[in-house]
Each structure stands twice: as structure tokens, then as C-alpha cells.
Amino acid sequence: MIAADQPAQRPPQAKLLVVDACGRIDHLPRSALADLLRPGDHVIANDAATLPASLHGDHVPTGARIEVRLAGRHSLAVDDVSNFSAVVFGAGDFRTRTEERPPPPRLAPGDRLALGPLSGTVERLLGHPRLVSLRFDGTPDAIRAGLARHGRPIQYAHVPAPLALWDVWTPIAGPPVAFEPPSAGFALDWRSIAAMRVRGVAFDTITHAAGISSTGDAELDRRLPFDEPYRIPEAAACAIRSTRAKGGRIIAIGTTVVRALEHAASGDGFVHGGEGLATQRIDAASRLRVVDALLTGIHEPDTSHYRLLRAFADEEVLQRAEVELEAHGYRTHEFGDSALIERKGWRAANAFGINSAEPGFTSQPA
Amino acid sequence: MKRTLQDDSHGRFAGLRVAITGGTSGLGLALVRELLGRGARLAFVARDRERVEGMAREHGRAHGIVGDISKKEEIHPIAMQIIGSLGGLDVLVNNASDLGPTPLALLADTDCEDFERALATNVLGPFRLTRALLGALAAAARDGRGAVVLNVSSDAAINAYPRWGAYGASKAALRHLSHTWNEELLAEGVSFLSLDPGDMDTPLHAVAVPDSDPATLKRPEAAAREFAEAIAAALPARSSRKACEGAAAVEVDAS
Numbered sequence: 001m002i003a004a005d006q007p008a009q010r011p012p013q014a015k016l017l018v019v020d021a022c023g024r025i026d027h028l029p030r031s032a033l034a035d036l037l038r039p040g041d042h043v044i045a046n047d048a049a050t051l052p053a054s055l056h057g058d059h060v061p062t063g064a065r066i067e068v069r070l071a072g073r074h075s076l077a078v079d080d081v082s083n084f085s086a087v088v089f090g091a092g093d094f095r096t097r098t099e100e101r102p103p104p105p106r107l108a109p110g111d112r113l114a115l116g117p118l119s120g121t122v123e124r125l126l127g128h129p130r131l132v133s134l135r136f137d138g139t140p141d142a143i144r145a146g147l148a149r150h151g152r153p154i155q156y157a158h159v160p161a162p163l164a165l166w167d168v169w170t171p172i173a174g175p176p177v178a179f180e181p182p183s184a185g186f187a188l189d190w191r192s193i194a195a196m197r198v199r200g201v202a203f204d205t206i207t208h209a210a211g212i213s214s215t216g217d218a219e220l221d222r223r224l225p226f227d228e229p230y231r232i233p234e235a236a237a238c239a240i241r242s243t244r245a246k247g248g249r250i251i252a253i254g255t256t257v258v259r260a261l262e263h264a265a266s267g268d269g270f271v272h273g274g275e276g277l278a279t280q281r282i283d284a285a286s287r288l289r290v291v292d293a294l295l296t297g298i299h300e301p302d303t304s305h306y307r308l309l310r311a312f313a314d315e316e317v318l319q320r321a322e323v324e325l326e327a328h329g330y331r332t333h334e335f336g337d338s339a340l341i342e343r344k345g346w347r348a349a350n351a352f353g354i355n356s357a358e359p360g361f362t363s364q365p366a
Numbered sequence: 367m368k369r370t371l372q373d374d375s376h377g378r379f380a381g382l383r384v385a386i387t388g389g390t391s392g393l394g395l396a397l398v399r400e401l402l403g404r405g406a407r408l409a410f411v412a413r414d415r416e417r418v419e420g421m422a423r424e425h426g427r428a429h430g431i432v433g434d435i436s437k438k439e440e441i442h443p444i445a446m447q448i449i450g451s452l453g454g455l456d457v458l459v460n461n462a463s464d465l466g467p468t469p470l471a472l473l474a475d476t477d478c479e480d481f482e483r484a485l486a487t488n489v490l491g492p493f494r495l496t497r498a499l500l501g502a503l504a505a506a507a508r509d510g511r512g513a514v515v516l517n518v519s520s521d522a523a524i525n526a527y528p529r530w531g532a533y534g535a536s537k538a539a540l541r542h543l544s545h546t547w548n549e550e551l552l553a554e555g556v557s558f559l560s561l562d563p564g565d566m567d568t569p570l571h572a573v574a575v576p577d578s579d580p581a582t583l584k585r586p587e588a589a590a591r592e593f594a595e596a597i598a599a600a601l602p603a604r605s606s607r608k609a610c611e612g613a614a615a616v617e618v619d620a621s
Contacts, residue, residue, distance in 0.1 A: 047501050049446065078453040141422075141429055144450045148443035165442035166498075174454065174502035176446040190500075190554075197553060205505050231507045 001298065001325055003158035004336035007167040007171030009186035015330055015337040017298075021344055023317040025324050030338050033295070034192050039200030042240060046182035046256045049173035052151025052165060053180075053212075056093070057115035057324055064105040065091040068115060068134065069154050069179070071212045073224040076177050076275060079140045085126055085226065086134045087215050094155045094162075098255035107132055112194035116150030117263075118143065128220050154180050154212060177229075180212040183334035184254030204236035208256040210277070213305065224304040227279045230260035237264070237273035240290070247291040251340075254307050261290045273339050284310035293342040296331045299323060311349060312341045363364060378598040379404035383452040383506075386410045387435050387495070388462030390417040392568030393518065396590035397459060402428060409448045410436065411462070411615050427562040435491035436483065445498035459516045460492035460540075466532030467484060468573050473531035475564055481532040488536035492517055493543060500556070507555025510603040516593060517544045519560045530574075556598045563589035 014030035021057075028036075037043065053070035063178045072085035084145040088100035107129065111122040136143045153163040170185035172193075196203050208230040215221055240250060240261070263278040265271045269289050280286075288311055299305045300321065321339065330337040333359060384401050388394040389410025398410050402425055410417050422430030429451035433444040449455055464487035467480040496515055503513040521527075522534035523541040535571040544560035551558070565571060567583040 047505055049449065049501070051446070076453075078451065081450070141447075141451060144447045145432065148447050164439070167448065169442065169498070170501070172501040172504065173498075174449055174505050176450045190550075195555060203503075233505070235509050254466075362596060 001330055001332045002247065003333045004331040005159050007159060007161065007163055007335055009167075009335065010189060014187070015328065016328065017321060017325060017328075017337070017339040018320065019317060019321055019339065019341045021342040023241075023313065023320070023344070025321055027324070029079050030187055032110070032196040033187065033338075033340070034199060034201070036200045036340065037196060037199060037251065038249075040243070040246060041251055042202040042204065042248050043196060043253060044236070044240065044245040044257050044261065045170075045172055045185050045188060045203070045205050045252045045253035046178075046193055046208045046210065046260075047170075047172050047174040047185075048164070048178035048182055048210055048256075049170075049176040049208050050153060050168040050178045050181045050210075051176050052147055052153055054094070054152045054154045055115040055118065055147075055150060056152075057113060057118075059107070060112035060114055061108075062105045064153045066104050066113070066218055067093060067101075067302055068113065069212060070134075071131075071179055071215075073177070073209060073229060075277075076207060076209060076229045076231050077173065078099050081140050081143045082136050082138075083123075084134050085138075086132055086210065087130050087220070088132060088220070089130070089216070095157055095160070097157045098214055101216050103130060116146065118146035118150060126151060126222075128217070130215065130217060131220060156214065156333075161337065174205070175207050175231075179212050180210055181334060182210045182254045182256050184338065186335070187295065188253065200298060202239060202248075204233070204239055206257060206260050207231045209257045210254075213299075213303065219264060221304075225259070225281075226257070227277050228259065229275060229277050230256075230263070231275045232260065232264055232271065232273045234273035237271045240271045244290070250290055251293045251295065252291045253295045255282075255294065255296060255305055258288075258291045258294055258308060258311075262286070262288060265290045282308045282311050284315070286311040288312070288343055291343065295338055295340050297334060297338060298330050308339060312343050314344060317344070338357060368470055370427050376404045378601055379594070380407040382406045382456050382511075382601075383454050383617040384408050384459065385448045385452070385455060385499070385517050386459040387411060387491075389430075390414065391420050392570055393563055393586045393589055393593075394459075394461040394565060394613070395421075395604045396586035396592060397461065398425065398428060400587070400590040400594050406457075407452055409451050409547075411444055411448070418440055435460075435495055436464065436486035438490075438494065441491070441494040441498050443554075447494065448499065449502045455499055456511050457514045457516070458496065458499055458503065459518070459593075460495065461516075461518045462491065463488055463518065463533075463570060464536075465539075465570060465574055466536070469576070470529040470533075470574055472529055484532045484536045485539070488533070489539045489543065492540060496547065500551075503556050504551075504554045510602070513556040514559060514600045515544075515547065515556065516559045516561060516597060517541070519544070519562045520566075521562055523560075533574075559596055559600055561593060561596055563593070 016028045016030040019024040054070045067089040069087045070084045088104040120136040153168045167183040259278045381502035384406045390412040411431045413434045418430040431447045433440045464484045466484035479539045507513040520537040522530045523537035541560045544558045567580045
């Protein structure tokens, strides 16, 4: 597979791999997504807008150039913008592969950082020489203004051109709390949301502070995803419970939605509204209690993102999907193609495409 | 009776999250004061840093944002600060306006650059900012709070007045955008208003018509009150999404 290197959110030729509950695989144009949905289904997307979370500047004690990538926060509260966890790199920028970036100078509690119009202090190290708790100086409004002026979207070497904020905000972007884009949502536009409504498919959003996807350090990458705060509107939680009670499918747009909904339902199995902090890992051992299907980007098998897919499909199915993706030239990463994966064994008779009379959708048993 | 109505519309603004562009002078300033007085949570945008900071000091509860909505690359940073400071958005007032050539000029004497600036401020700016904030506005609507975009229009958007050509054409385009947005986003629950405040005693009017007698002009505070009432009327009376009790009952049955 090749990395999508252009920041086009909805290229007309985008592909969609469909894996149904029985492990059958199909290929569709991604523009046909709404056609796979049925009346009573409920699509949930993450409306987090992406912060310009990459900040270049100086490590004041040594004068060394550094790049700070904001990576986590405690809550979504409006005024909670002083304190972040952050990954710190040495000199250079996204054009160098993350794995090849030099480490920062030795960081210690109390070190001052000068980041353009922003300044802050390293409060403490978080169990790794590159991961720190950072506190910005100034009022919340001044910190937001500084981020807006000086920050750039976090990006990686596979996209050569510098990204602008509009490249990384999904069409439904709202609260600026994500550190990297909830990029499965790039597939949505207002036309497709209207098309869902016409089909009797409900649509709601949650807000989940999507964290960084890679740190360039194997040890640190194993700790991903970091804890991520989320908020589920009461009205959305209520509508989700109603959908489930009526037997409709919950379709998550992106892994962050899976993490938030499953966390919110971890108590009694019902999705509750309000704010929470998603701390759990989702993998082959996880039992999904809410989400029936996932629309996701195409990512490499060694990522935390990929681990989550094992909660939806068995290894054998994912390996067949991998072969299909390779054979059909799917493009990877945030601006790449998509996959729609239905939870294994879930009401198999209702699975995507099976016994389906939907025109334009023919299943191709592998 | 009138008093009761007014009390109701005042109550609609308590906790409402409102953003106003061009918020440091004229109608924008009057709207900031009017809506703060009604209990709104407010962010305002203007180009001049000193005036924004002065206003923010004067009105401690309002979030001042320095930015120029006529510049494409400033739109998302502005939007990020609006939604970030308010935690969401229920009402956007696209008020910032540019007259085009000053003093006003016949179209035949209008420099392209002056017309382009008027279009960038009065048409493209509101279009871009609305697009960048639409996710937040639609989320507010889904949450049952309602969502309103008020685009400040003008008599010159409808009638042709000599020397008002650049401004009038840009405001006509904005008015048409408002109507089209409204048709397209009805189902999302986002309403668009295009309102003409009338000839007011504002800095913009003083530049356009330097010899007019301020005593004959409307006070911007009066227009701000009218706009507040119009926004209140366009919002749902109360949370319009109240299906939870029923759903909870179904849930108990199903479990």
C-alpha cells in the first residue's frame, strides 16, 4: 500500500473496503457509504477540531531548538488549556521521519520553554525523556491566541507540503480539542449527512480529544493511545440508547468514537452523556458493548489504531483484508482510503451486503 | 403583555454562546453590550489589537479575538478561538463590513482593489467563517439549543444607489448567500437571518455620508435591541430535543 501524500479530504476516487460480520469482503467507491446504511442505523462522528499542536521554539536553559507536540489534556473544560502532556523533539521538523528525529536536550522539571508568543515550564517528565507535563503562562484566552498564531498542525513526512488548519479540520469540526485530526470524519460532507437523513439514518456527534498517532519512539508508541477526554451530549446519548433499544446499528466514524462510546458504556452497558476520560485499550480481548460497525482509515498493522480493529474482526479476517487492500492499491494514512468493518458475529443475517437487495452492492465472498 | 414578551426574549440569551465580528465599534459594539446585558457568553472579533484588548478589559466576561475576517488564513485561527473560548457556538453575527472606496465613489471611478476588499470582508469572510463554524452551530442545533447566523445587511443590498455600488453589490451577494444557506441548512437546524439595521449613527456611516446630521440617524443601540429580539425569535423556545424519557422506558423494557 502507498501513503496518501496530498491533503485532499474527499478525493472523488476514494475507495471503501467493506468487511461484514461474517468476514466477507467487498470493494466500493467511498462515495457509496450512505447506500450501505439502513433506516434505523445511527452514525456517530467525532466533531473535535484539530489544534495547531506543533510548536517550534527554544529550550531556554540550553538554547537548543525544539519542537513541542501537544499530546494530551486532562479535560475538555474551556479554561483547561494551561496544562498539557507533550512530546518534545530536537531540532528539525515534520520533513524528517519521526523515527529519525533527534531527541530533545535533557529536560528537567522547571525548564523554561520559549515557543513563539507562548512560554511555559516543564512541570515534570512523564516516565520518558521525551514526554513531559507542560504548563503555559498566561490566561486561557492568551494561550489560545498564541496557539492560533504560532501553532501548526502536527504532521508527518508522508505529506510533504505544510498543512494548514483547514486541511485537518473535518467538515463537522467544532471544539478545538484534538491533537491530530479524527480523520475518519474526512469522509463526511454535508451532502452525505443530508443523504443519511433522507434514508432514515440518524446522525450525532460526540467530542473526543484525539491524541497523537506516533511519537517516533518505539517505547513511547507502546503507551499509545494516551488517556483522552471526551464529551457525549445528553441528547446524543439518549438517541444512541433509543437506537439500540430498537435494534438499530451504531456506526462509529473513527476509532476515537469507539473508544468514547465503549468507555461511556463500561459501567452498565448503556451510553451515558457527559464528560469522561477514556483510559482503556481496545484490542482482541475487548468485548464491544455499543458499536456495531466502524468506518476507519487504512493504517499499518503495528499501530495502536490497528490493535483496536481486532475487537471487530478476527486475525484471519484482518489478514485477508490486508491482502485485499494491498491487491487493490488502497492508500494509507489520514488522507487515504477507508474501511467499514462490521463487528464479528453481530446479527449475521443483518450484515452489510448479506441477503441484501440493495442495488449497487454485491458481496464478493473471499 | 409587552413586558412579558421582552422578559422572555431576555431569558433566551442566558448562557447563549454568541460570536460577533466587527465588535469594537458601531453596531457590533452595541450588540456586544446588548447581548452581554442579556446574559450571553460572548466572543468578539476585530482587527485592532489595542481596541480588542481595551474592550476585553472593559467587559471582563467577553472574549476578545484579534483577527481580520477578510484574510483567508486568519479564518480558522479565529474560529478556533471562538469555539475554544465559548466551548461551542449558538449564534454567529457576521457584522464586520467594508464600504469599498472611501469616500464613496461612482462604480466607474472605483478601483478594483477597493471592490475586492469589500467582497473579501462582506462576502467571502462571512462565507468562510460560517463554514468554519458550521460544525459547532449544527452540533448546537442537534443538542436542542438551536443555532442562528445573523448576516448584517443593508438597504443598499436591494436598492441601487449611486456611489454605493461596491458596497451594495457585496451586501446583495451576502443577502443571497444568507437565503441559500437558510434553504440548505434548514434540516440541520441552523437558521440564517439577513437584517438591515437602517441608517445608523456609526463610524461607517460617518465615512460614507460625512455631512449627515447624527440627530436624524438611528442609534446603534436601538438596532442592537431589534437584532437581539430577531435572534431570540429565531431560536427554539426551549430544548427541542426531549425524547429521552420515552427512550429510557423502551430501554428498560429491552434489558
